[in-house]
Structures are given as C-alpha cells and as structure tokens.
Amino acid sequence: MAEASLRMAPRPPGAVSALRERLFGSRRQGLLTVVAGFALAWVAWQLVRWAVLDAVGPGGTSQACAAASGACWAIVGEKWRLILFGTYPLEEQWRAMLASGLMLAGAALSGIPRLWSARLAAFWAVLLGLVLVLMAGGVAGLPEVGTNAWGGLPLTLILFCCTVTTGLPLAILLALGRRSDMPVVRAICVTLIEVIRGVPLIAVLFMASLIIPLFLPTDLTVDKLLRAQIGMTLFFGAYAAEVVRGGLQAIGTGQYDAADALGLGYWSKMRLVVLPQALTHVLPALMNDILRAFKNTTFVSIVGLFDILGATKTAIADPNWIKYAPEAYIFILVVFLLFCTAMSAYGQWLERRLEHADKL
C-alpha cells in the first residue's frame, strides 16, 4: 500500500534541478558531495584497475598471475570445470550438464502460475527421477557414477530441487498436523518442528552424516548424499511449516464453516478451500524460505560433499593457485548472485501479481 502511494506521488518538476538542489544545495552539501564523489571515484578506479586493467584473463597462467598486480581470473579459466562439476568423470560431463539444464528448465516452468496444479508434483517426481538416473547411470549404456563423484552445480541443484519438492509437502503436512484436533498428531508435529528449528542446520547435517550411521547396522549403509538430503528436507520442512501455519491462521472461520456446510471432508476442505488461499497469502514468505534453501546447500561441503562451495574449496587447495582464492570465491559469488537475484526478482513479480489479483 505504502509503495503504491509513493509511486502515485507527483514527481517534482525537473529531475536535474532537483538533483542539483539535493547535492549542491548549500556550501556544506557541495563540499560533502565533492569529497564523497572523489572517494567513490577513487574506490571505483582501484576496483577497475584490480579487476580489469591489471588483471590476468581466464586464459592466463599462474606464472602470469604471480607477475601481475591485479586479479587472477586465470584461476576461473583453469578451475571452472572442477568448481562447476566437481569430481564427476570428465568424459561423462555432458550428463552433469544435461541434468543441470533439465532442473533449471523445470524450475523455470514451475514459476509459471498457470501451470500450478497437482500435476506439477508429478512432473517434478518424473523430472528428478530422470535427473538422478542420468547422474547415476548404470542403465541404457550409461556408465555408473557413484554419488561420491557427484559435485558442483548439478549437486547443488539436486539438493535444492529435492529439498523444495519434498520439503514443501512435508511443510504443509506439518502445518496441518500442528493445527490438528488429534493430540498425538499435534504433539508429534510440534515436537518435530520445534526440535529442528531449535538446532542449527550444521548440527542437523552432522547428525545425519556422523551419528545416524552409528545407529544403523554396519552392513547397512545409507548413501551420504541421501542422508544429507533428508536432513536438508527436514530443516526446510520445519521452517516452511511455520510459514504455512501463518497462512492457515489467516483464513477466517467462515471459510471452514462454508466448506463444512458443503459437506466436504477434511482433506477436500483443505485441498479445495483452505490451502489454496493460505498458500497464496504466504507465497512471498515461502519464496524467502526457498531462496534460503538454495543458499543452505553450501552447508553440505562440511560433511564432505562437493557442492559448488565444497568444489571451490578443493580447487583452491592446489598449491599453484592457492593465492588466488579470492578470485575463485568471487566467481561463485557471481554464480550465487545470478541464481538468487533471479529468484528474488521472480518473487517480487509474483508479489505484484498477487497484489493485483487481490484488487480484482
């Protein structure tokens, strides 16, 4: 609302004169503008000099980097393959690329509100199944590649997509369970949500990777990636459940009564009346959780999985390139920035669209 009224406010006549008024309105303001302007220009110049003018491009060598005073983008040229695809076998790399492409396409399709239906869940089940088979191989003449060799972007995307696609349904169930009339169900959901929300993600992952296997019989090993994935799903589910619960609480009792009056059972009532409204209310907040889930994938590098961050850490352990770690980190910063900005821009678009729909 506030934003809308701001947008409606009449623009002062003459943007240039307004700018001059603001920057050089008085002597002191003028002085401050000049000083700050010079400082900014100096910083910008240093940055350009470091990142562009004195830098060694991606085609360079580590020897050239040692001689140059600027950034060493040669590390990106040398290590991009390790950073983006981890230890996945070089000759099978097309599979990792294709898997990443499939997931990105799937994510883009899922962003179209017209396609939101129960079928989307089935679509993701099929897509992720396809991606996992493509990555693991062992069928249709594809050589088998163990999950230990998975890494980089595909691993990050798999973790992210699986977290969201399994975590969202879990969150809805937990949120419904927390508001259930059945005391046992309610107690289980409340305990699960509060315990998981009460510990850091790192603790959940360490639990999944170090402690759970000690409880299992020694001849039963559950894949490390699967264990980490379950930890991530639970963590996402517990947080998103509270967001969904907020949406549920915003639905007036009238809606429930109306659904009851129509003779709908519990699940039909939730599916047809309550959840569509509740989820629409909390979409922006859910987008926030989804964005965080993407960034949380980097935690798995701690339990020895080569996600983008883990692969980057490994890449910069090379003694020849160890000095140029900042450049490698800047590279993955750009990768993350691209993904997260895209998601956040989409979230804003969605919000505007919903605001518009509200007014109709």
Place this chain on the structure above:
Amino acid sequence: MIGRLLLGVAAATVAGGLSPPAAHAGPSLDAIRERGTLICGANGSRAGFSLVNSEGRWEGMDTDVCRAVATAILGDAEKVEFVKVTSQTRFPALQTGEVDMLAANVTWTLTRDAKLGVDFVAPVFYDGQGFMLPRALGVNSVDELDGATVCVLPGSTSEKVVNDVFRARGMTYTPVVIEDQKELNNAFFAGRCDAQIQSTSGLSASRATVAANPEDYVILGEVFGKDPMGPVVREDDADLRDIVGWSVYALQQAEEFGITSANVEEMAQSEDPEILTFLGATGDLGEALGLSPDWASTMIQTVGNYGEIYARSFGEQSPLQLERGLNALWTDGGLHYPPPFK
C-alpha cells in the same frame, strides 16, 4: 504424492543407495570384490597427500596408495571411488563402513589404534610437528614463545602437541582455532597469530606457496612428536589389512630393487631371483595374499614405485619441492624399511 516423490528420490539414488548386506559378516575384502571398486576415504585438500586436479581427478600420495591397493585386489588402478573426508569425519566414515580404507594423512597413535576399532597398517609418510613464526619476531626457540597466540587446526595432532609443549614448559598460549588449513594459513600470514603449528611438511608447503615473501618466515628447528601416517582399515578383516600393508611395502621394495613403471617389463627378465619372486615370475607370493601372481608388477607398472609417487606428490615434480628426509629408503638414510618379500 509425497510417497511417490520420496520413492523416486530413494529409487534413483540407486548407485549408492541402500546397499545389500555383505555376504559374510566382517570381510571387507569380499565386499570390495563383489562391488568391483575400492572405496577410499581421502582428504582432497592437502597438497602432496590428496588433491583434486582441474579435471576433477584425485591426485597425491594418499590417492596413489589407494590406486595401488585397488590394483592389487582388482587388477585395475582406476577401480577406486574416492570419498572426501575431513579430520572430523574420517574415523566415523571408516567405522560405519562408508569407506573400505582411509588414506587421509592420519597419524598412527596407540589410542587411535586401540580405541577406535581400526588398524593402522604401514607408514607411507613420516612427518613431525613444528612451529613457524615471522622472522621479525626474533624468536629462535620454543622456550621464548610464552604468551604467544598460536593458530591451530581443531581435532588434529598439532592441537595436542601445542598443548603438551606449552604445559611441559609451564608457559601459556592463546589458541586461535581455525577449521580449514587454507584459512589457517591466510590468518597466519595476515598476522592474526604469532605462530602456527602443523606438520613440518605442511609448514614448508604453505611457506612456499602462500607467503608473499617466504624469506620472512622461519620454521623453528625443534620438531615435536612423531607423525607416521599411513592407510587405516577396520579391525574386522585381517586379509584386507595384509593386502593394504604389503601393497605399501611393495611400492617401497620396488624402489629398493630399482624397479620403476618404465622398466618393470625389462626387470622381469632379471637374473636376480629376489626380483623374479617379487614380480611373480617365480614363487607364490601373490597366492599367499590371495592375489594374482603378477599383483606387484601390475601395481608398479600402473602406479609407479614409492620414489616415483613421492617425486610427483611432494618432490621435484611437485610445487612443494620437499626433500625426502625421513621418507628416504633405509638404504639412503631414511626410515622406509620394507620387510622381506619371501
């Protein structure tokens, strides 16, 4: 729907998902043969020991030991699956059966050997702990370090050594605990601590590669503790233990005989009966370990002997340029002394 999703995830994680129980209780060796690959836990971020190169391939002395063992058991150096482990996760990974063996620069100690349900087999690298400081501090001995801040890696041998050294001298220190070796190096060279302690091999490596000016830093002459490092296996399989141990010894024995990856076929025509027995032309050494007769010759042909591995991991072919020192063969004044192959 959720059930289907979870099922999809579980079903498609086929490769390593839920593996079936081993045929017999205990024998890890059976499991390796059945699976057709050796699963080896390695660090992946320790120059010289194990690193992942730009193509995503594991390299370093630890990974070559794994390849040697894979060659001995499966006849193929490439039938190794590497799992990244850290100093916190390496023992649980071995204990829970996630990996068949560790080659993760683990120091052999009594407590670890006795209490963790694991067996240390044969040292492949002898190291010790040392202190490095900026030369400008003018410190020449550990005795002058009272009140220093020391950068140290958590859960490592050095964390214990620094504690013992200072306590024995009645001195105090402030530990700066940093999880990651690279971050630790950065912190030290940025002046966040007065001294850093780690293995002397690690110190010389970080001085050569991270320091802006290596001349500005001094490694104190006092070396503390013994750091014999080598592969680790579970206690439940004596056969695997033997094979891992004798694989390491075979690498060293090959160097002692002068057998390299280049001349192994030539050496098979040797007049020396000991070499012929070693390479499997005569005798039944392979059979005694349950391996093929030519296990050692295949191993040397594909992986190289200990000297070749050292040269490309730590020595003249690597950026570390580390002298052989304690890691020379006993015949050259070092500690590596492979027992007789007969």
